[in-house]
Amino acid sequence: MTAAAPAPRGRAASRGRIDKRQAILDAAFTVFANRGYAGACMEEIAEVAGVAKHTVYNHLGDKESLFHAAMEAAGSAVMAENLALAEQLTVDQSAVASTAGGQADPVRTRLEDVGRLLLHQCCDPRSWALRRLLHAEITRFPDLLEAVWGRGADRLRQTLADRMARLSLAGLLRPCDPVEAAEQFLALLTGPMEARSQLGTRPVPDAERELVAHAAVSTFLRAYRDAAPGASPSPSSLPATA
Amino acid sequence: MTAAAPAPRGRAASRGRIDKRQAILDAAFTVFANRGYAGACMEEIAEVAGVAKHTVYNHLGDKESLFHAAMEAAGSAVMAENLALAEQLTVDQSAVASTAGGQADPVRTRLEDVGRLLLHQCCDPRSWALRRLLHAEITRFPDLLEAVWGRGADRLRQTLADRMARLSLAGLLRPCDPVEAAEQFLALLTGPMEARSQLGTRPVPDAERELVAHAAVSTFLRAYRDAAPGASPSPSSLPATA
Amino acid sequence: MTAAAPAPRGRAASRGRIDKRQAILDAAFTVFANRGYAGACMEEIAEVAGVAKHTVYNHLGDKESLFHAAMEAAGSAVMAENLALAEQLTVDQSAVASTAGGQADPVRTRLEDVGRLLLHQCCDPRSWALRRLLHAEITRFPDLLEAVWGRGADRLRQTLADRMARLSLAGLLRPCDPVEAAEQFLALLTGPMEARSQLGTRPVPDAERELVAHAAVSTFLRAYRDAAPGASPSPSSLPATA
Amino acid sequence: MTAAAPAPRGRAASRGRIDKRQAILDAAFTVFANRGYAGACMEEIAEVAGVAKHTVYNHLGDKESLFHAAMEAAGSAVMAENLALAEQLTVDQSAVASTAGGQADPVRTRLEDVGRLLLHQCCDPRSWALRRLLHAEITRFPDLLEAVWGRGADRLRQTLADRMARLSLAGLLRPCDPVEAAEQFLALLTGPMEARSQLGTRPVPDAERELVAHAAVSTFLRAYRDAAPGASPSPSSLPATA
DNA sequence: TATGAATGAGGGTTCATTCAT
């Protein structure tokens, strides 16, 4: 204090800055999630972050900028986890061969694993909070969609579609529009959770989540692998989002 | 009406009250939808409703009560429409018989009709606004769920499940858990719309909506009717929500 | 209702009016006492009185008029009781004669009786409420003093002074300024109650009130009857209030 | 002040805060005294204090807290002055001795001095405003009594009682209950002022106040010193408040 | 006369933002 080592500079200083910035972003997301955008107040955010009110302004500008930054940060984190999961949807060819004719069903197993994990992510409180905030503020901040989910409306669906295409090519799924398959796979997984978790308000037990994942995969496989070949040809091979 | 009485009295007076109350509720829902709960201000609601600020308080109490009432009113309207639709999911036995062996597929036709209409309802701006507000405020007003969707978690799913059960019983669908079938039918229908309409922000063209409905029904029928009988038996025949 | 005896008129009707007016005045005083002038609201007064809000306006005009009327009514009632008591302060000459030389002390007895009763009145909740409201609003409504205590600042003191003069003339008290005597008698009685009842907030037990009355009379008699004649002559024979 | 430093720092800064806080408290008391609690508005207080409205909230919280703080501050000031005065009620023994047999009456002189000064304090506009506010709000804020008069119901009476006890012990007053003596001394002094000053509304001329003080002391001395020893023994030698 | 609906004004409180240190 008195003798004053001139306060750590260089790396340490900017590390301090970075940490403080991150602390503010985390605090902001928490508070926004609890109170909503309009209901949140900068003072509480500063308090939760452990800094002075004006420091928030110094680091991240006004309330709107702060909101965008916090949402973007949270979105990146959530999306990164989801993408990492989607990329795991691969089936080892050798595994398929070795179990031919047997009871094991490596495609189903893989789909269920990935489905279970995706559902786990989607039911994460932070993930729900993000989606709720998105719903809440999308009309006032339409840019939020891109900011949160990254450029390209939905990378998750595209990534999943890539995997579906490869499964289809490998003969593990019937020929199909991979984007549609990805879209419906996600719908079968996450659709039922909205009501079951009461919009993320109710913690859903693991068992229930696994039940949903299992049912989703079963229906998906019936439709995309086991269905009688000639039945109900789907003419929709157009790009999904137009 | 016809005789043109010189300003209606008695009943008409209370009719005036009712009209005013309804005008306030409508205005409130509009403003809440535009600004969010915290962002909405009573003055604007009164303005839009064409009454004085205090009149809002006289009729519907404070902001929170008004919000609940407006949400409940909107929810009842939306839910009533949805239920009416779901109840249309019936297949005339004679129609099935008369087309046996032919090309027509009455079950598919009916499902697509209902699906298209449900999707139409779900993409209605008011319906989206309601869901967005629900997402936005569910953490602060957990009672909203029941208030909006009526008592019983989700009557729509149950009503749909009733119809599924009858279809299954009639041999038009394979034996299955009707609740799960309803749940997945809804998921296949509405799930894809979230991303496609950008959380209700983007108006979805009719053609695209019909494409989604068609794809949903195709996948649903493959899984719940056409699938090879022995394939992938789903052990989950329990009621879905426990 | 239907056949309509044409509603009672004449005496009965105006009786109804009077009753309603009195009910409003009573309700007003109660509410003003509970909430203060500014804190009271017309609606609550109307509610307590059991009439519609506007009826209050019809009968007693706006808030300020109502306040004055309610205070005046309460003041008249309280003052009437006090005056009736003060007038009881007489000593029967024969009683004095008959007990001469004995133990009984009719003057003391009479003073204590009157004192006890005055104190009882002063500690009445309504009396305290009146005084508190007077203190509260005197700066904003200086006319209240006269309105409440009747014309002539303090008839109580004057009435008491009359009695004191007669006692003094009868030789039952030493020669003195009767107004000063009355003033000090009242001060000795009521002064101690302010602190003891916590400004009328605490109910004072009967025993404590009697103690105060007894002490007041004792001190009063020592000073105005028993004191050594030559001691401490009081030169103040001027009119008290100037 | 003299050296004219270019705007004082450090201590001066917090001094500025203190000054501002005090300015707000003073302004608040003034406005509350003028308008009453409910009638006062924060805006006027801020205006009178010369600060922005929100600054009032920063320093002293909401209206109720501000009211308590302002009342407590005013109460402390008034009570401190009163106590200082009461403590002056001592009689120098030598003075008594030296004037024995003469005309001078040091006890009376001292009592009149103290009485005159106490009366002066009690008639101070601030003192009246404080008492009026206390009367006005005691039912809604019962804690105010202790907050204003400090802990211990009434330190003034106790302090005065201490002095009375010493005078009695010194033989300058007859044996008596000192608390009762103090209570009655105060009653004789202040009781008459209520009516005479019209609850503090009318400025009482010095001469009139001195008259009251003189009369009070005369009556007090007659009762507590000059009265015939055997006359009217007061049995109440218990502590007054129990 | 009595009522219930309606109004416009005003007050307490909160908040995002800026200033001075």
Add this chain to the structure above:
DNA sequence: TATGAATGAACCCTCATTCAT
């Protein structure tokens, strides 16, 4: 850069009063 004080605008709500029946 970080802070704490200060600000002015805005919002929810209450209230005294009037209008139409």
